[in-house]
Amino acid sequence: MARTGTLIEAVMADIESKIASRAYLPNTRLPSVRAQAKAMQVSVSTVVEAYDRLVAEGSIISRPGAGFYTSGHIAPLDLNQIGPKVAREIDPLWVSKESLEAAPDSLMPGCGWLPSEWLYQTGIKRALRHLARSNSPDLTEYASPKGSLAFRQFLQRRLLGQNIEASSEQIMLTESGTHAIDLIGRFLLSPGDTVLVDDPCYFNFHALLKAHRVNIFGIPYSPNGPDIECFERALSEYQPRLYLTNSGVHNPTGAHLSHSVAHRLLTLAKASELVIVEDDIFADLETTRTPRLAAFDGLDQVIEIGSFSKTVSASVRCGYIAAKQDWIEQLVDLKIATSFSGNRLDSEIVLQTLTDSGYRKHMERLHGWLAKQRISVSKRLVSLGIEPWIQPKDGMFLWCRLPTGTNATQLAQDCLSKGVVLAPGNVFSQSQSAHDYLRFNVAQCTDPKIFETLEWALERQMQEGP
């Protein structure tokens, strides 16, 4: 049983977090003392004390006879103030910054992208040379609202290859996959809505959704896709507005959706108002096609997004949204309002690279390298007692379980001190239930020092005990 002091602080933290996340807007009436006490299952006097302290701190205002209100001006939005505090090693924003800022000589087995030399630099350079010789408006002029028609027609054919039917008018270019999801969030979400993600899922989904001030609920992920029973319960319990997922080459597990889970998932979604955002940024890493929800659904309740950061270049920004026509028109307005115009030069570079005669061959070589690395890295990890959850058929990720009694967050801390940046499981887990998992990127695991450092850190934990 928690002490009264802790309970008062819990009530204060609840209110402060709702003000920080702007679930409570300025001049909003707080729940009555009685209602708050009931909601948090604490005594009325605990809430009275908590509210009084918040008044003293200036966070809320007491209006005698009318109740308690948030004050008129609120603090700037601080993503670090939203939700529970976690160790920095499993804080999505900290992990992102750590990877983006890593010194050139650090080893990054936890990082989410391919090394430069594995990408199709030849194609990018060729596109740059070609553009440098042209007098194209692509060099200087604003993009059209939806982005390059040639690119959208290319995407139309590409989507059709995945059995997704979309006209070029149903496609809009964005700056990136994240930008695509962000625009959809601004379009569909309101603060306080519930959004479903996979547990585990790509960690920046957590930070992105925090910025939309929504509640996040994680659906346990199985080797065939999300747990359908849990998905069904979440639908009826929370009436979620959105479900955000990778159907193929799932991040971080490398799994993919089975036909049967895809069908059951869509059947459940049809009976609700749920919109599904299918993020397909790893599409080009697939060697054989796996099911896409957008293909079954026909872009009715499903929105397809993607980008080329993982397969062409991360420094050249280009993503897309494919959705039903009237949604695209409204998303275009939102894009103009919030960024005026898209990136015309970058979309041209990416289009030229993707349609370059060497791109397909490069991708075939890349598939081969990744397949080889998945096997050899798995072997090395297994020899350390680190077990892959599944053997993915494609992609760069291995989602791995640590030996019993070891903790991924501690391991990440220890390895960081030796210049090795890991990705501990809980950074991907909304429920914080992946404390004994790590995500490895096999393309970033070529240096033997990584395995030596892991071995050292594991032994250290074994010796020190839990």
Add this chain to the structure above:
Amino acid sequence: MARTGTLIEAVMADIESKIASRAYLPNTRLPSVRAQAKAMQVSVSTVVEAYDRLVAEGSIISRPGAGFYTSGHIAPLDLNQIGPKVAREIDPLWVSKESLEAAPDSLMPGCGWLPSEWLYQTGIKRALRHLARSNSPDLTEYASPKGSLAFRQFLQRRLLGQNIEASSEQIMLTESGTHAIDLIGRFLLSPGDTVLVDDPCYFNFHALLKAHRVNIFGIPYSPNGPDIECFERALSEYQPRLYLTNSGVHNPTGAHLSHSVAHRLLTLAKASELVIVEDDIFADLETTRTPRLAAFDGLDQVIEIGSFSKTVSASVRCGYIAAKQDWIEQLVDLKIATSFSGNRLDSEIVLQTLTDSGYRKHMERLHGWLAKQRISVSKRLVSLGIEPWIQPKDGMFLWCRLPTGTNATQLAQDCLSKGVVLAPGNVFSQSQSAHDYLRFNVAQCTDPKIFETLEWALERQMQEGP
């Protein structure tokens, strides 16, 4: 006096607009019938009828004994549903799309950017060739969270030239000026806040602020800056959170802030919690320096933003924010959450272009062209009875008053039918008080057909009468 039917519709429109703009979130209690009647100065029975119709339409729910509530699920955000309906020719989003989608052979005297051939294409091509020869991580890797250090150090020196002191750590790169303002809005604003803009101001500010669901109040703009008396009244009346302005080469007027207005404005701001966003995208078009609020304020209450879309290239996206350190750190988190990484390739292209030995000479030539065009276009417009409001010392814009009795929106409609895209005054005016103004871009006014079309359209209006 309006008819009762109209009053009922006005109450319905008020509630519907607040739901559309998400000023009212799902499951929000509406004002009581009595409170709404008082607020709108209509009878209680009018509000009762309006609420009943909204219930019938399914927009709101009646909970007997507890009042009226918004429903649980709300429609997607539709920027066109927020605020009063206006003719499409003065709708910011329509005007933006019209300019961005204009056929290559349309004449665009109303457009907000320079023709391709006036920009420094030679520099951009040189940067592309240079990058195509390199094996730089700029081709493929993610940007660091704040963006290129070399670029931030360049901006530090550049800002110092405007007497704005900012360390490189106080500067963050963005995708564009609009993206910069959008991030600041997400950081500082909550739905329902009030934001001040100049009246007239850059029209996309209106669309951008709508996406943030805030109230917009326009401060009449004088040839020396915003009207200070009106600014003072707005501060005390609305407690605005933000003021968004161009201090030099003001869009659409071409005016600039005087020292005395700058000083009085900052003195008033100091006594309030107002944050000022100074958008300096036309900085390089200035031939002699004019006051910047950020220089006087030392980046305390002022945030400086800018981009290079107007002077280097609009297809290469790169902007920046300079602000106090702790705000930049939180803005970096918000940028990662909502777009993961900035545009590394583009920022390198822009940096190389800006630091190219030919850039300064190109800008000097451009200043000369613009000065010559401002004079010759003014003369041609005056001969048609169209009078520049001021003769700007720099930039591409002339803000012009039409002959008495003519209407800019009608003129824009007529000229559009002849393939000439104008920018009618009210698209820039929050108070819709610029119906007899047009913004001209002198760099886009080289074709005599523009003046012939204007003459034809003016004569047509004169003949038809008001």
